[in-house]
Amino acid sequence: MTKTKVLISGASVAGPALAYFLHRDGYDVTVVERAPELRDSGYAVDFRGRAFDVLEEMGILAEIREHDTKMRGTVLVDERGVETGRLPAEVFAGELEVPKRELTRILHRITADGVAYVFDDSISALTRHESGVTVEFERSAAREFDLVFGADGVYSKVRQLTFGPHADMLRHLGLSGAGFSTANYLGLDRNGLLQHATGTAIYLFSLDAAERLTVSLSFGTASPALDRCGRDEQEKAVRAAFAGHGWQAPRLLEAMSEADDFYFSSTCQVHMDRWSCGRIALVGDSGYCAAPTSGMGTSQALIGAWTLARNLASAGGDHTTAFAAYEAELRPYVAENQVKGRQAAVMFGGGAGSAGS
Template sequence: MNQNKNQNRTVLISGGSVAGPALAYWLHRHGFTPTIVERAPELRDGGYAVDFRGEALDVLDRMGLLAKIRALDTEMGDAAMVDAEGRTYATLPAAVFAGDLEVLKGDLTRMLYEATREDVEYVFGDSIASLEQDEDGVLVTFERGTPRRFDLVVGADGLHSRTRALAFGPEEEFIRHLGIYTAIFNLDNYLGLRNTGRLYAVPGKAANIFTARDNTEARAAFHFAADSLEYDRRDPAAQKRIIADRFADGGWEVPRLLKEMDASGEFFFDSNAQVEMDTWSAGRVVLLGDAGYCAGPTSGRGTSQALIGAYLLAGELAARDGDHTAAFAAYEQQMRPYVAEHQALGQEGAERFFMPAPTQEILDMLAANAPENARTEPVRLRDYTPATAA
């Protein structure tokens, strides 16, 4: 048995989106050797805009990325809510749907990659096939690569985490569906919008479009209410047919958006759900971000939660010289209050997502009650001093 706890230095991270690279950044700064395995063959460029709120801003500041992230801010203004004929009937204040800072997820992923690629091993186009733990480490087999041993394994591979399934059990034991499905895709800014969006909603369904990258592009989404659906998560064509069937009679720009969706190469479809678990670690395996405690897109806190979790997990491993048992427990103790708060927000957001056409008074009230997230100083986060400070 390995009695020297500070030998737990090699860490395999499954997932190369946000949580994984953020964790790798901090682990390297603390003297660990992280490896990231990502199923996708290259960096993913799709996805909607993501928000940064509260303590996540402090994490970005400590990473030296806050100014760079701010330079990529979508600077999204208020959006118009429209009826079937495209007539505006209300204005949705930006404070309702954006945090203190908002960027495209693809831009964030690329920035985190650029901040880590010189110091972190990335393995694209592969994924974990099996995990075999013993007292000294974890033997990992891959779908394509040669088996390797690591001291620790982190599942940062999202809502449908393969790592979670291998170490804890099938996902149906942990996922709580919020009753909403969402499709997101890239398209041209054919409406000529500038730093704004359009939202169209009918009972149980909604469609929207927002500008991106200095108005040169756009992102659109379809949302609909439904109980848990059976579908192939690896078949985008079948997923697009689900959307087309649901929105076949849609007004406004829906017919054009359906055509744009069908032609889009960057397409994402999934349920809005949360992950609820009694513990996020099993021996030498631990979960991070959506894999362990997804709050749901309706929370507006998923990205912030991933950054905070990565900072805390790496910091606790460093503070305890690689003693994973103590570090995992401390990480979970500190992270639980954030998760409880964010998941409550996600449930509230899902409950009012398809509310009847809101009046301007209601929208203004929602904006007035939006959390104030402009702070950039630490509020609750412990200050971990990296062993290899920048």
């Protein structure tokens, strides 16, 4: 019997998780990732609720626990750096927190033998027809697949090609920011410092590498337009937002320009009337991002992949039935997480935001 051929775009969390379950259920799975190799970056990720059931079913929960960052919580400080309160570790670290690179490494390892990974490539065109999807790539030759899944993040290429412009589905939460690491000159040890004022927030923490301090400089913005700018313009915007700030701000702004791991992103949610179109479906942030401020991105990605695969199995491979059941089951959970994301954005200098860019 010929196996159903599926393509998954994205090799972060939702993609490999979905690949694991679909391969287990007998699908012929290919994962395409635009990065040249497995990504070794990103903040720590945390797990909450049913995500533990997913990790257990994948047989990796015990291994994941071995990489627990054991964060101790976060101290709140005012503009002078004087302590004003404390937040328990669970606020940012969930029930379990691990470096993202460890999660992606484990997910790749448990799928690499049965799943075909294609790095340094990306989908350039999707042509839907009754019996499948013709996929064109930037580098590889075109291929036919029975099903295509977008697990390629907030700025999903699969979503853009299938459903339309990003601006139609992104809701900006009024917050952007820069992230980078520098020397741990404050001597933080598995704990964090958070200073938030009107329109800005400085969050500093140290995880598994005691000599490194991870820095997040967030500020209110009217749109995610800076995401499409170069580093010089992004740094300029950060400096303008924190001009005149005291405490650690001057030293951090100086360290920002020297950082070799600088990145910039805006806090957005993805809102869509449907997550599938014919034989193409979305999973994780590409279809229903709740924003990093929700603290639910990784758990939602795992649970989304698990739910999608389980409904495909229950429907005997009937994708139309499965996709409808997947959406009906998951939407209440996603809606709850997106409320959390909007509420938490305010703490880091954002506002309610609006749809589009």
